[in-house]
Amino acid sequence: MKLVCATSGTRAFALMSKQGVIRNISALAICCAGSSIRKSAARVFRSHSTQTAAAGAPPSRPGESAEGQAPPEVRTVEGPVNLFVFRLETFDPELPLVMRNSHQLPAMTKWFRRHDTGHYMFTPHLTKHSQTIFPYELTDPDSGSGSMGSQSPSSSAPPSHSPYRFPSPSPLRDALTEFRSWLVNHSNERYLPLMALIAALTEPTAEPEEFQQFYAPLGLLARACEFNHRNAALSMKTTRTAGMAPPPPPLFLQRLYIAQSPLDSLPAPLGEDLPTPGLVRNGGRGDIYDSSVWLGLEPTYTPLHRDPNPNLFCQMVGAKQVRLLPPARGEELYARVRRRLGEPGGSSRFRGPEMMGGAERTALEDAVWGEDPDRHPDMRQAVLRPGDSMFIPKGWWHSIRSTGTGLLNASVNWWFR
Known part of the structure; x- marks a missing residue:
């Protein structure tokens, strides 16, 4: 836990002026000014929110539409939010909020570059840290396993070693096999450990597992992005010959x-590219409970769960869909799914590995994203694109996913109080 700011006696907080200048104002001074300031700020905020909602949801893109009738949109504002109004209308009453084009983090331009294939690759600034070790997840929904195998459901951290077991045939295994061959032909001996890892991942087994966690260098994801970009470029160059069948889709x-x-x-230079937003530093008491970066190849998925602290989630590359439920309504939905599985109870306060595979993953995904007739009417949704951020209050249930194919997706979030 990192203490960012704390005061004694009269609590101080930051208020952002129209020019974007942050000035410190005593909470006592606001109270002495009377309720007219709060009412005026609330009117401005509600007017802004109403205008944004009237403009409709952001235009949908391929792969962003949800099955069935989509829930209503989360309350949305444009641009950076006034800190005083954020506390008054969002943080204190514990209501979700989407902020469009609100956070242009340095990492967005320093870490990634987009190519004409639509794929992003890492910049030299990021690849300098290719040997840094990160926790990875790999999901194979076509494994047919439906079980978590030897992975302990009580641990949220990746194991020190992993069996990496996937069956044959599997589209994931085919992609991994081709990826390994490409690595052999386009890499030096520095990448021998990665080749050994991919070889282990492609070994067939009688005990397939659809969800794996392991540690590997950042270079694994960097090379995977290059591989996908290369295949997309080759596909774009392929021409169809008259009378010939169309080429197969790229792998x-x-x-x-x-x-x-x-x-x-993170290495210090990378950490500096993700400065803590002002809403996190000054929106609550100034306590940062935790923070995380999320980098991966679409589709990505986080099942329905709740967090014990408020969450500011910022999108950097690609788009993510979010669906939310208020605390009591989410509890009802989660309990109903557990009863259907014959597993009453269970913890959902963190994103755990037990949610990522098997019957529980399928049931939660259907309940939130499928055409579940029992889906609660209080559910809300949002689509976040680069520069957008979302405040998720403490205890609100949420599921997050991206739905592209092999494209890079990047996000960062802070849990704070």
Whole structure:
């Protein structure tokens, strides 16, 4: 836990002026000014929110539409939010809020570059740290396993070693096999450990597992992005000959995810590219409970769960869909899914590995994203694009996903109080 700011006696907080200048104002001074300031600020905020909602949801893009009738949109504002109004209308009453084009983090331009294939690759600034170790997840929904195998459901951290077991045939295994061949032909001996890792991942077994966690260098994801870009470029160059069948679709690595990697474990130059937003430093008491970076190849997925602290989630590359439920309504939905599985109870306060595979993953995904007739009417949704951020209050249930194919997706978040 990092103490960013704390005061004694009269609490101080920051208020942002129209010019974007932050000035410190005593909470006592606001109270002495009377309720007219609060009412005026609330009117401005509600007017802004209403205008944004009237403009409709952001235009949908391929792969962003949800199955069935989509829930209503989360309350939305444009641009950076006034800190005083944020506390009054969002943080204190514990209501979600989407802020469009609100956070242009340095990492967005310093870490990634987009190519004409639509794929992002890492910049030299980021690849300088290719040997840094990160926690990875790899999901194979076509494994047919439906079980977590030897992975302990009580541990949220990746194991020190992993069996990496996937069956044959599997689209993921095919992509991994081609990826390994490409690495052999386009890499030096520095990448021998990665080749050994991919070889282990492609070994067939009688005990397939659809969800794996392991540690590997950042270079694994960097090379996977290059591989997908290369295949997309080759596909774009392929021409159809008259009378010939169309070429097969390109093979992409997917669902390889650096998930929930703590920011304080990043090399110092990378950590500086993700400065703590003002809403996190000044929106609450100034306590930062935790922070994480999320980098991976679409589609990515986080099942329905709740967090014990408020969350500011910022999108950097690609788009993510979020669906939310208020605390009591989410509890009802989660309990109903557990009863259907014959597993009453269970913890959902963190994103755990037990949620990522098997019957529980399928049931939670159907309940939130499918055409579940029992889906609660209080559910809300949002689509976040680069520069957008979202405040998720403490205890609100949420599921987050991206739905592309092999494209890079990047996000960062802070849990704070």
